[in-house]
Amino acid sequence: MRNLTNILITGGAGFIGSNLVRHIFEKTDFTGRIVNLDVLTYAGNPYSLSDIDKQYGGSRYFFEKADIRNRAAVDAILVKYKIDTVIHLAAESHVDRSITGPEEFITTNINGTFTLLEALRSFWTDFDGKLFHHVSTDEVYGSLGNEGFFTEDTPYDPRSPYSAAKSASDHLVRAYFHTYGLPITLSNCSNNYGPYQFPEKLIPVMIEKMLDEKPLPVYGDGKNIRDWLYVEDHNSAVWTIINDGETGRSYNIGGENEWENIKLVHSLCEIVAKERGKEADYYKKLITYVKDRPGHDRRYAIDCSRMKKELGWKQAFDFEGGLLLTVKWYLENRKWIDTVKSGEYLNWMEKNYDER
Numbered sequence: 001m002r003n004l005t006n007i008l009i010t011g012g013a014g015f016i017g018s019n020l021v022r023h024i025f026e027k028t029d030f031t032g033r034i035v036n037l038d039v040l041t042y043a044g045n046p047y048s049l050s051d052i053d054k055q056y057g058g059s060r061y062f063f064e065k066a067d068i069r070n071r072a073a074v075d076a077i078l079v080k081y082k083i084d085t086v087i088h089l090a091a092e093s094h095v096d097r098s099i100t101g102p103e104e105f106i107t108t109n110i111n112g113t114f115t116l117l118e119a120l121r122s123f124w125t126d127f128d129g130k131l132f133h134h135v136s137t138d139e140v141y142g143s144l145g146n147e148g149f150f151t152e153d154t155p156y157d158p159r160s161p162y163s164a165a166k167s168a169s170d171h172l173v174r175a176y177f178h179t180y181g182l183p184i185t186l187s188n189c190s191n192n193y194g195p196y197q198f199p200e201k202l203i204p205v206m207i208e209k210m211l212d213e214k215p216l217p218v219y220g221d222g223k224n225i226r227d228w229l230y231v232e233d234h235n236s237a238v239w240t241i242i243n244d245g246e247t248g249r250s251y252n253i254g255g256e257n258e259w260e261n262i263k264l265v266h267s268l269c270e271i272v273a274k275e276r277g278k279e280a281d282y283y284k285k286l287i288t289y290v291k292d293r294p295g296h297d298r299r300y301a302i303d304c305s306r307m308k309k310e311l312g313w314k315q316a317f318d319f320e321g322g323l324l325l326t327v328k329w330y331l332e333n334r335k336w337i338d339t340v341k342s343g344e345y346l347n348w349m350e351k352n353y354d355e356r
């Protein structure tokens with residue numbers, strides 16, 4: 001068990017990061033400080049943590065608007081908060097955007113990670129009790145056929161600019177462990193879903209389109225398979241690694257929950273219909289097959305037995321339960337959706353953070 005005191009979370013205003021901050025404050029016995037470093041791209045929304053800010057802001061929770069590519073800004077934050085642990089999530093994360101505009105993916109995901117590693121290498125004068133945890137994706141492993149699973153030993157074979165950039169960052173993180181002894185751990189997880197996910201990813205996109213009664217776009221034949229992981233299960237796994245993971249080691253985190261995209265969309269139609277008192281066909285008839293994404297990986301499936309056997313972690317949510325919670329959250333939290341869609345959260349952010 002590590003002694004964690006001052007944790008820097010990069011990308012803490014994003015989907016997984018904001019859930020992680022909330023998870024640590026509400027579900028663990030951590031008593032130290034969390035600093036959330038985020039530049040607030042379109043995907044970053046500090047409004048997701050306004051309740052946490054109200055409760056812990058200025059004492060145990062701190063927000064720093066900064067870019068991980070800016071070495072001077074990163075250095076200053078490390079010094080100001082005496083950071084001993086970093087959980088690195090900041091990234092450009094949307095595969096479709098990486099296809100239309102790959103440059104930000106290279107500069108943030110690769111150069112940004114490099115900047116953090118360099119800053120830590122000079123800030124931490126000894127590595128005792130320190131840790132840099134890098135959050136990565138199963139997409140680095142490429143695509144599977146009908147059989148088999150990704151293990152931590154599967155060779156990297158990225159297919160999109162997003163997964164190529166994440167692969168490069170994973171290699172850099174491991175290189176800093178082998179070359180400089182920087183204490184690192186790494187996790188590669190499957191598709192997360194849950195509350196606070198920006199409505200450009202599959203599940204919130206479908207829910208929002210159903211509510212707007214617009215066509216539900218499904219790529220190709222809809223038979224691509226993803227392993228779905230409830231964000232709370234992902235974050236309990238990350239917390240387990242931070243505390244008990246072996247330095248230098250990688251861990252796969254998955255939901256052990258493979259679903260074809262089309263089957264998932266059907267389920268969402270059924271849940272939303274039930275919640276809104278309609279027949280499932282009311283939404284199913286909106287499904288529209290669209291031209292496949294270039295380089296669209298066919299199947300991802302994670303073998304997460306290392307997490308289970310070595311660290312005693314397991315998922316707490318099944319897919320049916322997690323999906324129901326997620327749909328209900330989107331139906332009940334229209335204010336969050338409206339702020340994301342309207343850009344109101346940017347005004348909120350300016351009022352709440354720029355003058356601090």
Ligand SMILES: NC(=O)c1ccc[n+]([C@@H]2O[C@H](COP(=O)([O-])OP(=O)(O)OC[C@H]3O[C@@H](n4cnc5c(N)ncnc54)[C@H](O)[C@@H]3O)[C@@H](O)[C@H]2O)c1
Pocket residue numbers: 010011012013014015016017037038039040041042043044045066067068069088089090091092093094108112135136137138166188189190191192193198
């Ligand atoms: N969402 C998933 O299903 C999934 C799956 C596997 C791995 N991951 C990884 O988990 C991490 C978080 O994913 P997410 O879905 O929460 O992403 P997200 O897009 O919701 O959030 C990313 C956050 O990083 C911030 N950010 C981007 N560029 C930055 C920069 N240059 N400096 C500082 N902050 C910056 C954004 O403002 C945003 O708040 C990413 O590293 C992603 O690769 C995500």
